[in-house]
């Protein structure tokens with residue numbers, strides 16, 4: 001028998017530098033407000049400034065809890081009465097350090113969780129040069145499911161997802177700004193994280209081209225068996241699916257690979 005469903009809507013936003021950050025923030029807030037009836041709304045990584053617009057990170061950096069994006073998203077979540085994973089912002093902390101920080105708001109507009117991206121992309125350039133690394137695994141309990149937070153490049157590091165699993169995650173929420181050039185990796189890695197974690201994965205990317213990097217779009221909702229429930233095209237669009245949280249435990253019980261994990265593998269040294 002199915003559990004209480006979660007209506008999830010991913011908003012795949014077109015990030016175009018011809019539109020100002022303030023205008024995009026207003027436009028996205030209106031889109032979130034229109035999502036009444038959803039349980040959980042998800043936005044992409046750095047949809048305000050653009051994940052590859054490193055030259056603008058410092059100018060657009062803001063506090064995670066009461067910056068312009070946090071305030072606009074808290075109000076939009078409250079007005080729509082939805083849980084809102086507001087994607088990520090360039091956070092400037094009180095010491096002046098920058099982080100790529102994802103924000104989760106409750107339907108009351110309260111900041112319920114903040115996750116600082118652990119694996120920074122850029123191989124010593126861009127984000128990897130300008131931002132500090134997060135150090136904490138973050139999960140949050142929603143009424144119907146426990147969400148585990150990760151961001152874009154984190155998808156390439158399965159050890160982080162094992163830690164999320166051990167922290168109780170059942171639905172993995174991954175905002176991204178993934179390039180079109182590596183679309184095949186995106187589709188493969190999102191499904192791999194779902195299969196190995198036996199969890200739902202909600203992976204929300206951006207559309208359009210910014211800073212010369214064409215974005216993949218193709219946001220994905222994948223079930224705990226690794227099947228694609230819904231997939232976006234390359235352009236701006238919402239992507240909605242109804243998740244059945246009981247499928248997570250059902251999958252883990254029916255095909256109990258997680259029970260067979262060997263924790264503390266033998267020491268390989270002779």
Ligand SMILES: O=C(O)CCC(=O)C(=O)O
Nearest residue numbers: 051121152153177178182
């Ligand atoms: O790993 C990749 O190919 C893309 C990662 C990325 O674009 C990011 O983390 O912002």
